[in-house]
Amino acid sequence: MVCLANLFVAAAVATFAIADITTAHTSAHQATKTDTQIAARKLFVDNGKRLLEKCSHSEEGRKLLEKAVTRRAAMLDDIQAERRRLDLATDLSTDHESSVTGLTSSVDPSTLFGDEVACLLEPEGTPGPYYVLGELIRTDVREEQPGFDLYVDLQFIDVNTCTAVDELYVDFWHANLTGVYSGVIATGNGDDTDATNINNTFHRGLYPTDEDGFVSFITKFPGHYTGRATHMHIMTHYDGTLLPNNTYSGGEISHVGQLFFDQDLLTTVDSTDTYAVNTWEITENADDTILAQAAADEFDPFVEYALLGDSVEDGLLAWISVGVDMTSEYSVNAAATYTASGGVLSTSTTEGGSPGGSGMSMGSGTMPSGTM
Numbered sequence: 001m002v003c004l005a006n007l008f009v010a011a012a013v014a015t016f017a018i019a020d021i022t023t024a025h026t027s028a029h030q031a032t033k034t035d036t037q038i039a040a041r042k043l044f045v046d047n048g049k050r051l052l053e054k055c056s057h058s059e060e061g062r063k064l065l066e067k068a069v070t071r072r073a074a075m076l077d078d079i080q081a082e083r084r085r086l087d088l089a090t091d092l093s094t095d096h097e098s099s100v101t102g103l104t105s106s107v108d109p110s111t112l113f114g115d116e117v118a119c120l121l122e123p124e125g126t127p128g129p130y131y132v133l134g135e136l137i138r139t140d141v142r143e144e145q146p147g148f149d150l151y152v153d154l155q156f157i158d159v160n161t162c163t164a165v166d167e168l169y170v171d172f173w174h175a176n177l178t179g180v181y182s183g184v185i186a187t188g189n190g191d192d193t194d195a196t197n198i199n200n201t202f203h204r205g206l207y208p209t210d211e212d213g214f215v216s217f218i219t220k221f222p223g224h225y226t227g228r229a230t231h232m233h234i235m236t237h238y239d240g241t242l243l244p245n246n247t248y249s250g251g252e253i254s255h256v257g258q259l260f261f262d263q264d265l266l267t268t269v270d271s272t273d274t275y276a277v278n279t280w281e282i283t284e285n286a287d288d289t290i291l292a293q294a295a296a297d298e299f300d301p302f303v304e305y306a307l308l309g310d311s312v313e314d315g316l317l318a319w320i321s322v323g324v325d326m327t328s329e330y331s332v333n334a335a336a337t338y339t340a341s342g343g344v345l346s347t348s349t350t351e352g353g354s355p356g357g358s359g360m361s362m363g364s365g366t367m368p369s370g371t372m
Contacts, residue, residue: 068214130186137169147220
């Protein structure tokens, strides 16, 4: 199996500009970093490598790895029982795809899920313009959307202690098969005359991590849109409040980031009849400036994955371990809020604590219009 090495999703020691997005679903322009931001990123990278080295050789890290391997092997067993068609006898040759060619009860789970301590992702990312505050607390976010089933397993680790982070509420969202985000009405996000989309909730969910820092979501494989490679968003919250309408409010934000897929996998998915209905111009990974930022400095923002059958049509299991700095706090502007009465567009909705110089504010407070 290819190692997840050098992943670091910590809520960084200081902010840096990710991108200046000026046109809806058309282009992404990288902002010019100041000397201070460049220095802050270098400090983050140096600290990240030090923390990775510490966790890689710690007893806590070894235990986390064992739990991750056991859990993900059990997930495959459960999916097999549910679908009755798990078959990994496939030529898996891409960088982040499992190299297992036949899964049986005798296969060592570490062969599939790795034998190294959990790796870490990129420095702090951007939430994009389509974040909705108040997502439903649930793990199955498919609703009635078309597409290929995607099981996503995430583990969150405190990079300061190398221990799992429990009761961390993880926001998870992405565009649907045709490149549209639910819950937001904006130019470039599908049909901006369709007012009903404000009440839609597909491909959005929120759920707490368990005692070992794990949380899983069931969704459909995301679609693409012009200006961005296919991706998923994650954001982590703590110390918030559960509301009667099965949503979460308040608290602090400790991480904002994006996850990506191998280009070979994206090309395969986009070439199927199911995903060919997406008419947005394809932006490949190599041309995505947000991904270029995330993948810099030896950090790897790609999920590992395995097919659940003979082809992508049978579904996929994807997994990644994510490091967070639980001493950091970020502020994020929401494009809309999901309430007991449905969705409400906002111009200045903000969640999270004081950024302490490293906030994730998306600008003037007006409705975002970027390609994130």
